Amino acid sequence: MNILLTGGAGFIGRWVAKQLLGDGHLVWILDDLSNGREDNIEEFKDHKGLQAFIIGDIKDEALLDKVFSENKFDICYHLGASINVQDSIDDPRTTFNNDAVGTFYVMEQCRKHRTKVVFMSTCMVYDVCLDDQGITEIHPIKPASPYAGAKIAAENMVLSYYFAYDLPVVVIRPFNTYGPFQKTGGEGGVVAIFIRNNLVGKDLLIYGKGEQTRDLLYVEDCANFVVEAGYSDKVNGQIVNAGLGSDITINELALVIAKDEMRIKHVPHIHPQSEIQKLLCNSTKAKELLGWTPKVSLEEGILRTEKWIQSSHLM
Template structure:
C-alpha cells in the first residue's frame, strides 16, 4: 500500500511514518513545515514541501499516486481558532476539501481523517464517556471546522464512492510534540519542567482530559487503513479521565521534581470535561490503547530532557 500523509512531519505523523515503514508500506509525506520538522522523520522518507491549500498539491498527488491518504495537516489549536476563525477555516476546511478533491481525481481508495474530541463540545457529565452517537456540538471554531470536514467526507463517499474513516482523537501527546494542539498541555508542561520553569493551569485544575499516547494513535490509524468497517467515525481514546491536577502529580512522579503550578482564568472555547468511549474502535478496528499515562509521560519527558 502506498500512503500519503499530510502533515506527516508533525508529531503524530512522525509516529505513523515509523510504524508504516516498519510494516513495509510505501510512505510519502506532504508538509508545509509551519509546525512540523524535517528532523522528525527518518532518513530516506519521501517528503514534499507544500501547503494543502496550495495548487501545488495536485502535483504531489500526481507524483505519489497514493492508494490511501491520512489527512493530519491543519490548524490544531482551540484558542487560535477563536482568535482567527478565518485562518482556521482556510487551513482546516478549504485545505481538507482540496485534499479530498485531489484524492478523488487520483483514484485514492480511502481517506483517514484526523478529527477531534472537540467535535462533541462540552457534554453533560451523565453522558460521559462520550460515544460516537453523541450529537456534535462544538464550542470552538476548531471543533466546528472538523465537524464540517466530516460532513464533506460523508458526501464525497455518497457522491463519488470515496471511502473514509473519521478518527476522533482524544488529547494526543508524545515525543516530538509541539506546544499547539489539544494535547499540547503535556508538551508545554514537560518542556517547562525539564527546564525547571514554572507551569500555568488555565482554570481550576479540575478540568479533565482523556490523554492518549501518539504511538497508540498511530496504531489506530494503521488499523483504520485496513479495516473493512469504513465510512464511519471512531473515537481513539484511553476512556480514562485525568484532571490537570492529576496530570501534574503524575509528571512530578515521573520527573522526580516538586511541581507547584500557577493558576489563571480559563480560556474561551476550552471544554471542561472530556472523556471518550472507545468500544467501537475496539470492536471494529481491533484496536486498544496500550501505553499508560505514566509510561507515555516518561517517554515524553525523557525526550524533552534531551
C-alpha cells in the same frame, strides 16, 4: 501500498510515518511546516520507503494535482491542519481555510484518483461528557471554537464523498494525544509543557480552576489507531474515536508530574468560552471494528515523554 501522508512532519504525523514505513509501504509526506518540523522526520530521511518529502500547502491545487497524477496512491492519511484552539479564535480565517477548504482540495484529488481517505478530526468537536461511560461517536457535537467548527465542516465534506461517490473514507477522532516529539512551548500539549517546566524548575501554570478533565492518549497508540483505520474496510463511511478510556483533571495531572502542590499555580483562562470541562473517550467501536486498544498507561507514557524531553535537550 503507495501512501500520501499530509502533515507527516507534525507530532502525530511523524509517528504515523514511522509505522507506515515499518509496515513496508511507500510513503510520500506533504507538509508546509507551519506546525511540523523537518527534524521530526530526520530519522527516516534515508529510509528506502520514504519516496519524497514535499514542502507544500494542501491549498495549492496545482501541487496536489501534480503529486496525485504522478503517483497512484492507495491511501491518503490527511493529518495536515491548523490545530491550535486559541489561534482559531484569534484568526478563524486561517484555520477554516486550512482545515475545511484545504480538506476539500484533498478530497477532490482523492475522488479523481479513487484514493481512500483517513481524515484526522479531533475530540474537540464534542460537547461535554456527562457521565463515566465516556463519549461515543453518537455523542452530541458542539463547535465551541472555530477550530472545532472547521473540523466539523471538514468531517461532513469527507463523509459526503462516501455517500455521493462511494469513495472509501473514515473520520477519526483521537482524544488528547501526547508523547515524544510534541512541542514543549506554548503551542504544545499540556503534558509536554508541564514536564518541561517541571524539569527546568518553573511553576506549572493551569488555566482556570484545573477541574477540567482530559483523556490522554499516548502518541504511539494514537498512530497505530490512525494507521489501522486506513488498513480496514470495516470503518469505511464511519466516525471512530480513540482514547485511553480514563480521564484525569488538569490539577491531578500537574501533581503527578510536579509532585509538589507549591509548584502549581492557577491563572485566568485564555479561552474559557471554548473549554470542554470533561473529556472521556469510549473506544468500543475502535475495539470492535479495528481490534484496537491502547497499550501504554498514562504513567508509562509520562515517563517515556520525560525521557525524550531530557534526551533531546529541550529543557
